[in-house]
Amino acid sequence: MLWLAAGLVVAAASGAAASSHRLTGQSAPDFALKATSGTNFRLSEYRGEVVLLTFWGSRCGQCPAQLSAVSRLVDTYGAAGLAALAVNVDDDQLAAAEFAVAHPVSFPVLLDPDKAVAKAYRVDNLPMLLLIDRAGIVRHVHRDHRSGDDKAWLARIRQLLDE
Amino acid sequence: MKRITSLGLPLLAALACMAGSVLAADAAGADAPPDTRALDEEIQAIKKDVVDLNRDLFILEEELLFPANTQVAVFLSMDVGDFFALDTVELRVDDKQVAKHLYTPREAEALLKGGVQRLYLGNLRVGEHELVALFTGKGPQGQDYSRGAQVRFEKSVGAKYLELKISDRQSRRQPEFVIRDWE
Numbered sequence: 001m002l003w004l005a006a007g008l009v010v011a012a013a014s015g016a017a018a019s020s021h022r023l024t025g026q027s028a029p030d031f032a033l034k035a036t037s038g039t040n041f042r043l044s045e046y047r048g049e050v051v052l053l054t055f056w057g058s059r060c061g062q063c064p065a066q067l068s069a070v071s072r073l074v075d076t077y078g079a080a081g082l083a084a085l086a087v088n089v090d091d092d093q094l095a096a097a098e099f100a101v102a103h104p105v106s107f108p109v110l111l112d113p114d115k116a117v118a119k120a121y122r123v124d125n126l127p128m129l130l131l132i133d134r135a136g137i138v139r140h141v142h143r144d145h146r147s148g149d150d151k152a153w154l155a156r157i158r159q160l161l162d163e
Numbered sequence: 164m165k166r167i168t169s170l171g172l173p174l175l176a177a178l179a180c181m182a183g184s185v186l187a188a189d190a191a192g193a194d195a196p197p198d199t200r201a202l203d204e205e206i207q208a209i210k211k212d213v214v215d216l217n218r219d220l221f222i223l224e225e226e227l228l229f230p231a232n233t234q235v236a237v238f239l240s241m242d243v244g245d246f247f248a249l250d251t252v253e254l255r256v257d258d259k260q261v262a263k264h265l266y267t268p269r270e271a272e273a274l275l276k277g278g279v280q281r282l283y284l285g286n287l288r289v290g291e292h293e294l295v296a297l298f299t300g301k302g303p304q305g306q307d308y309s310r311g312a313q314v315r316f317e318k319s320v321g322a323k324y325l326e327l328k329i330s331d332r333q334s335r336r337q338p339e340f341v342i343r344d345w346e
Contacts, residue, residue: 032265040250040267 021130021141022122028053028132029120033087033110036100041085041108044136050160051132052084052153055118058099059090060126062145069150070129071105073157078106080161081134085110089118089126129153133160225284233286234322237262237294241274242330247308247338248301249274249329254283255295261285282327287318296327298340314342 023029028051032042043051052070056063067086074084084107090096093111100109112118121130125143131153133139140156142149237254249271254262262283266274274280295313302308316325324345332339 032267034265040265042265042267042270045267045269 021138023130023138024141026138028130028136028138029117031117031120033112033117035108035110036097037108039108041110043085043132046083046085046132047136048134049081049083050134050157052082052157053121053130053132054084054086055089055121055123055126055128056086057088057090057126058092058095063127064103065147066127066129066145066149067103067105069145071107073150073153074107077157077161082157082161083107087112087117089115089123131156131160133163229284229286231322232320233288233318235283235285235287235292235318236281236322236324237283237296238324238326239264239274239280239282240278240326240328241271242328244271244275244329244331246303246331246336247298247329249298250300251298252282252327253297253299255297256283256285256287257292258295279326287323289318289320291315291317294325294342296340296342298329302338303336308338310338310340312340312342314344316344 028043030042030044032040034040043053052073054066054070056067070084070086074082084105086105086107086109088096088100088109088111090099093113096109096111110117121128127143127145129142129145130138131140131142139160140153142153235256239252241249249266251266252262252264253260264280264282270280293313293315295311297309297311299307299309312327314325316323326343326345328341328343330339330341331337
């Protein structure tokens with residue numbers, strides 16, 4: 001957890017909403033994780049769709065609001081090729097599953113118990129949202145979440161859906 | 164090095180050809196309509212060259228990283244699958260984890276349709292080695308099910324291919340896990 005804690009401190013000091021990230025413009029690292037539903041999901045199977053990949057934790061204050069916003073976007077633009085995956089980084093997987101039940105969303109909530117995926121994506125802030133294009137390239141990274149952020153994402157999502 | 168040079172030649176030639184045609188189109192002046200069909204064909208040819216080059220580099224990389232005298236590959240196949248729904252396979256060689264794969268429903272379906280997955284490709288020195296495969300999933304009654312299979316094999320000079328085969332044992336109504344050596 002040290003790497004995550006250090007990252008959180010750095011991100012807080014430098015302004016968490018900054019969108020520069022080492023993975024921007026790079027291929028999104030592939031992964032397979034088990035969802036709270038028990039089904040396994042693999043990112044590369046979403047190639048051809050625009051993916052919102054969000055990292056969240058049950059103790060993160062802004063995470064429920066972001067998950068709700070992402071869920072609304074997927075409900076609206078799912079038919080156009082927008083998908084979402086939420087990766088939980090909690091140590092306590094049971095708490096994560098309970099949180100997911102209490103905050104139902106319309107996309108898979110995945111569990112990352114050994115934090116391997118969070119490390120691969122260099123998660124330094126919660127929540128953290130990545131926009132991945134149809135070719136599997138990370139195009140935008142958003143840290144933190146504020147009310148109305150989903151409107152800012154929308155232009156970028158529409159652009160990616162049109163590509 | 165020679166091979167890399169030869170692989171790059173078609174791409175360079177195609178790029179030069181494309182640049183030449185663009186310059187020629189410019190020289191023809193604005194009066195003549197641009198021949199977009201020819202340009203499109205050239206672009207397609209370049210794309211094909213890039214794909215071919217990528218394939219050749221991939222093969223070359225595999226030959227360099229996994230030379231035949233040390234190469235070991237492990238494949239996974241499934242047959243029927245009425246008594247076992249695959250979730251995870253963990254592979255250990257000489258007590259060291261070398262591969263772990265989590266299967267999505269789509270991947271499991273592909274295996275059931277006859278697909279063969281290369282689960283591991285690595286290098287081992289000549290001599291005796293042990294391979295252990297741990298399978299987890301859902302058993303005949305939908306319960307959590309975990310089984311292992313183990314084999315000792317002799318790695319000689321030349322590539323070694325092993326296959327993990329999951330099949331249904333109808334007589335016992337249980338899944339069967341077998342490790343087969345492709346001689």
